[in-house]
Amino acid sequence: MPDTKLPCDVAEKVNAICQAHGDNPGELINILHEAQHVMGYLPEEMQRMIARRLSIPVSRVYGVVTFYAFFTMTAKGKYPISVCMGTACYVRGSEKLLEEFKRVLGIDVGETTPDGKFSLDCLRCVGACGLAPVVMIGDKVYGRLQPVDVKRILEELD
Amino acid sequence: MDDKQITLQIDHHFVTVPEGTTILEAAQKIGIDIPTLCHIDLKGTCIKNNPASCRICVVEVEGRRNLAPACATRCTDGMAVRTSTLRVMNARKIVAELILSDHPNECLTCPKAGNCELQNLALRFNIREMPFNGGELSPRKREVTASIVRNMDKCIFCRRCESVCNEVQTVGALGAIRRGFNTTIAPAFDKMMSESECTYCGQCVAVCPVGALTERDHTNRLVEDLADPDKTVIVQTAPAVRAAIGEEFGLQPGTLVTGKMVAALRELGFDYVFDTDFAADLTIMEEGTEMLDRLTRYLDGDKSVRLPILTSCCPAWVNFFEHQFPDLLDIPSTARSPQQMFGSIAKTWWAEQLGIPREKLVVVSIMPCLAKKYECDRDEFKTNGNPDVDYSISTRELARLIKRANISFTLLPDMDFDQPLGTSTGAGVIFGATGGVMEAALRTVYELYTGKTLKSVNFQAVRGMEGVRRSTVDLDGFQLKVGIAHGLGNARHLLEDIRHGRNEYHAIEIMACPGGCIGGGGQPLHHGNSAVLYARANALYKEDAGKTIRKSHENPFIKTLYREFLGKPLSEKAEHLLHTHYFNRSI
Structure with missing residues (x-):
């Protein structure tokens, strides 16, 4: 999977989503749900960013992303x-x-x-x-x- | 916990316990040993895993339709519990058989054989065949890192490693990923541990009930080196090893076996048997002097000096701050760990004296630790590709090797370490317990700073098992504030405070493992019994108390080393051979 840095506007949107949920780790699923709409998927760098914001290990974010079928780490097509x-x-x-x-x-x-x-x-x-x-x-x-x-x-x- | 006492019956025995006690704990109190698998509770430390996921500990509770997990069911007043009815025994056996149904049948070659909790249960439940042919798991990742071997096909999903890595150590390297039959425990993005934040503290290995997480074994390599007539093979032993290895030979935890350990190493064929404690004394000279230097400059108003100074003996701790606190790399002492100081001096000063070329000298360390294996491998501790310490083997590996070599450990005579790298003080010995490095440093720093002799070398306040301890030491009017933390989660709290400018300390000692090195990832398995850790710590303090010399700066061979070779602490040569630098390894 590509380890690209997030574009600035994407990063801003994801930050805003986390902030709207009070950077609360208990809101992780809701945050991921909204964050997935930003690019249509949840790239590695976005998960790392969310983990840092919520002060939780990225392994926990990745665990949730791979647990629920709704979340995807592959970019959707046009x-x-x-x-x-x-x-x-x-x-x-x-x-x-x-x-x-x-x-x-x-x-x-x-x-x-x-x-x-x-x-x-x-x-x-x-x-x-x-x-x-x-x-x-x-x-x-x-x-x-x-x-x-x-x-x-x-x-x-x- | 509430003080209210309640009384219940377990297998027709009455027991009174405080409200909030689980059935498992109440049963333990009266000597009824309910089997468990996922559960671990190392009392007095923060190591705990209680997901009630394996269902091995089920019991019958009168009036309750379903069987109850004893580890997660609280006692109630008047409760009647049966732990060994036919229904319970059958249920337990089926649960174990289901766990075994997709477990690899590799017990003969498994490194955990003989020490495996699942194997022990199969034996205890009299499982003689595999009645369930479950779906085969798709092969999972296998990985051999410098320290840890990961074979996830053997994982039973008890989640102990996950609890320890995330909740206790707050490293966050291991977690459950995917779901159902595809679940595995792995670093984020299913990467290798070597590409994760893993510190190699080895606490996941220390709690893994099966062979999914084990140490990287170097004993075969050691056997070959010992048999090679062209090589001089020398060994250094860390303080915590002597307080624990006896357990592998049936001795009580806390039995000091320093002399027998030395004798066993001679029997194995090492050319010289030395002591890491010597290097611990050397560490105190360097780290203590650095501490005094920073402190003096700080008190003189030098704005470039940052306090507190942090100890740097623990390689898992070094990995932790390199990954998680790269903004604080200038705070830890630059002193290398005792293991590396030993290697550095052995392959220069000592080897030159004996005329042994570096390439023909093999330095092996016996460590209670798995991170030390990785530390040997770090490039900054090599000269022209040749490592200062060739490799490190754990306490458990040494015990296996002693058995393999037909040595009757308990019958061995007590022998002494070789000179000059085998002489140490009591200060070097206590390095193996949490608070020990600080206490050793205080003994030297006090005398160097004040010019006076200590009335008592015992600093009781820094000893103990509390996660974070603090103490103030009077240095002739100057109040030196010191802190001690063991367990990386406790260390994180202190570091977060420092990061946010809320620091109250001049110096802090940190060890990654619970209890310090005595609870290291390479030690004989404690199987959740924290009394073992207390006994080991007491053994080290006992050895210290029995030493004639108990201050590092009074070690005669340390004095010789400085006089003949290094000059003085923090000299150019000492900086080159005994100090290091740190890297930003944040991911």
């Missing part, structure tokens, strides 16, 4: 793809959709394409079961997709 694996989507073939995304993009779940454009994840139900199977790309919902649609959608975004 177009983050989330395939719904909820019951309705699953029975209507979302697994095949997921396999197709994996095949076309050449990445696994939780990974990002080398050009930084696409990342692939799963989620559980976005409340649009009537449109199953559902895929979210960024904030946009794509419903009733078939594996044959995958290539076209990706090309449109590209």
